[in-house]
Amino acid sequence: MNAANLNLERDNYKDLLKSIKDESMQLAIRHQSNSQYVLEKKRKQKMETEHKFTLALPSIENSTLEDISSHFHSIRRSQPGGFCELIANKSQQKFIQQSFLELQRNKMSQTYRDISLSERKFKSMQRKVPHREPLTLKYLEKQLGISKSPEKQILPTVQRQQQQKRKITEEDIKEEQPVVSFFEETLNSYSYAVPSRRESAQIGVVRDRMYVYGGMSGAGITNEIWWFDLKKQEWSNYCSNVQLFITSHSMVVWKQFLVLFGGSGYYDHKMKIRQVYSTLGFFNTLTNQWTTSLESVEPRREHKASVLFGKLMVITGGLDSAEKLLNDTLIYSLESKRWTGQKLLFEEGIAQHAQCTAYDNKRNIETVYMFGGQTAKLNSFPLMKMIFYGLHPVGWEKVQYTGQAPEGRYNHTMENVGDYLILIGGRSQEKKEYQNEIYIFHLQKSYWTIAQRQGLQTKRWSHSSCVYGSNILCFGGIGENTYLPPHIYQIETDNFKIKGKIVVVKPLSTIDEEITSNSPPMIITREQEQDSKKVCRLEKFRKARKMYEQITTYLPLPKLKTPKMRYDLLIHFVKNVLKQIGYI
DSSP states (O other): OOHHHHHHHHHHHHHHHHHHHHHHHHHHHHHHHHHHHHHHHHHHHHHHHHHHHTOOOOOSTTOOHHHHHHHHHSEEOSSSSOEEOOOOOHHHHHHHHHHHHHHHHHHHHHHHHHHHHHHHHHHHHOOOOOOOOOSSHHHHHHHHTOOSOGGGOOOHHHHHHHHHHHHHHHHHHHHHSOOOEEEEEEOOOOOSOOOOOOBSOEEEESSSEEEEEOOEETTEEOOEEEEEETTTTEEEEEEOSSOOOOBSOEEEEETTEEEEEOOEEEEETTTTEEEEOOEEEEEETTTTEEEEEEOSSOOOBSOEEEEETTTEEEEEOOBOTTOOBOOEEEEEETTTTEEOOOOEEOSSOOBSOEEEEEEETTTTEEEEEEEEOBOTTSOOEEEEEEEEETTEEEEEEEOOOEEOOOOOEESOEEEEETTEEEEEOOEETTTOOBOOOOEEEETTTTEEEEOEEEEOOOOOBSOEEEEETTEEEEEOOBOSSSBOOSOOEEEEOOHHHHHHHOOOOOOHHHHHHHHHHHSOOOOOOHHHHHHHHSOOSOHHHHHHHHHHHHOOSSSOOOOOOOOSSOHHHHHHHHHHHHHHHTOO
């Protein structure tokens, strides 16, 4: 073979090899592409199956978007192995965002509903008060007709409309006020030893015991302490060694102590001066022991005291030894047993007024209220309350009110029961008449009303009272002619308890008519008519029947047990006789 032919065969062989290589490469590339496509399909199918079965989202309400996104990036497979990183699809992200938006909308709607309900409740709880303009210079100018700015002058038609609106609101308030009724009765006592009749005494309740101390009676001034067990309904007394013969004093209850201050003794006819004291006494009801001290404060009588914040004793007004009216307010700390040194002054002196502590809803603080009393100008004080700057008293201000206010009076009492101030008894300063009505002041609505009295209706002044649960206990005082008997008068203020006590008493004539109307007609003979016309021998029964028909009370008159003999006086007399003889 020639060399040229060999060269040609080599070239052809190389070309064949290249073509074979190219074809093999193309086939390999096609095969690889097909396998990658198949693998991708399989991988997508696996991902979808994992999302369906193994993908568990956390609770959307208690999680955020970041928590859920982190949950997508770290999910454990069902098969044993490592972690696989998964990325959330767009549809999943949209679903999560929409769910979050719906939750936020629901929460906003719930909050809006709660706000609307709270507003409705607030509007329903709001009280209707007549329109009042503040006491400013413009208000005074309008009243006097001296308005400087003619543009702001109100036309008479507008004024009439406003007055009509104001009248309507006051009438609406009167209609909305419920009728309050009280029931008065006497508590039975199962003991022969009873305190004497008295006036200007003071009472207080400690652990179901009502304590009585001081006062003036026909026998004079005593230093005995009497207490009435409200459960056993028995009287008992304690003769103390302390020479505190006082009347017209003040007494408050603090923890287990009875705290006395001031008061007066007997009248010295030679010096023409009444003994007035400034002693402060603590009586421990657990040990029955006294601790007294003379205070460097101006002595006084016919003053009033009350406990404020559970630790301060507030004393107002009074009369000194020269019969001068005092216009100051003293504050004594019961815990540290010191005078604070702060004095609040009135415009004029006052005595024989009423005072008590109550909660002021407008300012959210406990305050002291006072009403009535005697002044130099024969004008008693209106309802006033103490003003505070923080927790420090600053002065006194008049309470604005609506309704029919009580007349001026003195030697009355005022007690706080719930949201009411209850004013009992007293005597008017101008007319000098007994006040038999009981007035109620609503603290929240600032409205005066008159209570309907049921049961006993005793007129009293110069008495003493205290609160025991829903009852007001009254003791002593002066009635229409003489001292009231030494009974405890209980005034019930709870209407639910009053309903159980009221009994309708029908006269016998109406009962006979009902019986005759219900019974069938009877045939009466001539003999029966003659027997009926004969005079009945039971005249006592007839008299009792007439007396019973004249009774017009809600209950039968209470049976008051009067002791036949004062055994305490007898024992005291016997002891003195035995001492004189020498047996003791």
